[in-house]
Amino acid sequence: MRAALRISVLALVLSAGPVAFAQEGSSEPTPAQVRVAAEAFDKGREAYKAEEFVEAAEQFERADNNAPSPAAIELAIRSRDKAGELDRAATLASLALKRHPEDQNLLRLAGDLAKRARPTLFELTATCDQPCDLTVNGKLVHGTPDTQRTLYIAPGALTVRAGWSDNRSDSKQIQAQAGSQGELMFAAPAAPAAGGAKEPAELTTTGPVPEGSPQKDEGAAEKPSGWSPAVFYVGAGLTAVLGGITVWSGIDTVNNPGADRVRQECAERMQGEDCALYQEGLSKQRRTNILIPVTAGVGIATAVIGLFLTDWSGKRSAESSAQRLRPRVNVAPYAGVDGGGLQAIGRF
Incomplete structure (x- = not known):
C-alpha cells in the first residue's frame, strides 16, 4: 500500500506543472537561480520519462544546486538509483536526510538506500574544520560546502580532496572496503594575506642630478625587430x-x-x-x-x-x-x- 502511494506521488510530481523551489537558511535564491532551477527540473522530468536516468539525475542536481528543494533532490536520488549508481544515490540520500529531516518520504527513501548500500559499499564520514567542497577520485560530491558529509563509495583505492576559497585544498588517500566504515578529517590551510606582498616603491627625486651621475638617454633607440x-x-x-x-x-x-x-x-x-x-x-x-x-x-x-x-x-x-x-x-x-x-x- 505504501509503495503504491509513493509511486502515485512520484508520478504526480513528474506530470505536474512548475515546482516551488525554496532554499533553506536565511538566503533565498535569486529570480535568475529559480529560473535556471525550473528549466533544469523540466529537462530532468522529460529525461526521466524517457528513461534517460543519468541525464535526468544531472538535471535534477543542477536544479537543486540553484534552488535546493526536497522534490529536486528526491528525483535526483531516484534517477541515480535507476541508473545503477547506488553509491551516488545513497550519498545524495544522506544529504537529503540532513537537509530535510522532517520529510517522511525522504526518510523512507534514505533508509531503504542505506540498508542496500552498507553491505556492498564503503561508508565514509568526511569532516572539515571549515565548510568545504569534496571530490572523490576527481568527481565533485553534490551539495553546498559543509563541515561534515556522509559518503557511500565503491571499494578500492580512493583520493578524497577537500577544497576551500582562494584555491586552498587538502587531500587524503584511503583504501575502501565493502561493508566497512571510515572517517577522514580535513583542515583548511591558512588563507593568503590580503593584498599579498608589495614591491618597494620606486625612488624618485625632483632635485638637480649630481654632477657625474649617469643619465638615461631619453632618445635611446629600441632594439631592431627585423633583419639587418x-x-x-x-x-x-x-x-x-x-x-x-x-x-x-x-x-x-x-x-x-x-x-x-x-x-x-x-x-x-x-x-x-x-x-x-x-x-x-x-x-x-x-x-x-x-x-x-x-x-x-x-x-x-x-x-x-x-x-x-x-x-x-x-x-x-x-x-x-x-x-x-x-x-x-x-x-x-x-x-x-x-x-x-x-x-x-x-x-x-
Whole structure:
C-alpha cells in the first residue's frame, strides 16, 4: 500500500506543472537561480520519462544546486538509483536526510538506500574544520560546502580532496572496503594575506642630478625587430650575379654551337638526336632553363626580405641618437644692472 502511494506521488510530481523551489537558511535564491532551477527540473522530468536516468539525475542536481528543494533532490536520488549508481544515490540520500529531516518520504527513501548500500559499499564520514567542497577520485560530491558529509563509495583505492576559497585544498588517500566504515578529517590551510606582498616603491627625486651621475638617454633607440639590411643587399647582389649568368647562358645556348651548325653537321652525319652537337646544345638549354627559375626565386625572396623582413630604421635611429647626444652650445647677449655681455648656454 505504501509503495503504491509513493509511486502515485512520484508520478504526480513528474506530470505536474512548475515546482516551488525554496532554499533553506536565511538566503533565498535569486529570480535568475529559480529560473535556471525550473528549466533544469523540466529537462530532468522529460529525461526521466524517457528513461534517460543519468541525464535526468544531472538535471535534477543542477536544479537543486540553484534552488535546493526536497522534490529536486528526491528525483535526483531516484534517477541515480535507476541508473545503477547506488553509491551516488545513497550519498545524495544522506544529504537529503540532513537537509530535510522532517520529510517522511525522504526518510523512507534514505533508509531503504542505506540498508542496500552498507553491505556492498564503503561508508565514509568526511569532516572539515571549515565548510568545504569534496571530490572523490576527481568527481565533485553534490551539495553546498559543509563541515561534515556522509559518503557511500565503491571499494578500492580512493583520493578524497577537500577544497576551500582562494584555491586552498587538502587531500587524503584511503583504501575502501565493502561493508566497512571510515572517517577522514580535513583542515583548511591558512588563507593568503590580503593584498599579498608589495614591491618597494620606486625612488624618485625632483632635485638637480649630481654632477657625474649617469643619465638615461631619453632618445635611446629600441632594439631592431627585423633583419639587418645587409641580408637584403647580399640577396640583391646574388640576384644580379645569377641574372648575369642566366643571360650569358641563354646567349651561349643560342650561339654555341648554333642551330644552323647543328642542323648541317647532324644532317650530314645522319645521326639524328644522337648527334654530339645536338646533345651539346640540348645540355646548354637545360642549364639555361634551370638558371631562369633559380634566379627568379632568389629575386622574389630578396624582394620579400626587403619589403617585409628588414629593419630599415636602424641607421636612422643611430643617426638621430648621435644627433641627440651631440653637445649644443648657444651664445646670446644679455643685459643687467651691472652691464652687459655674452653668455653661453649649452646642453651636454
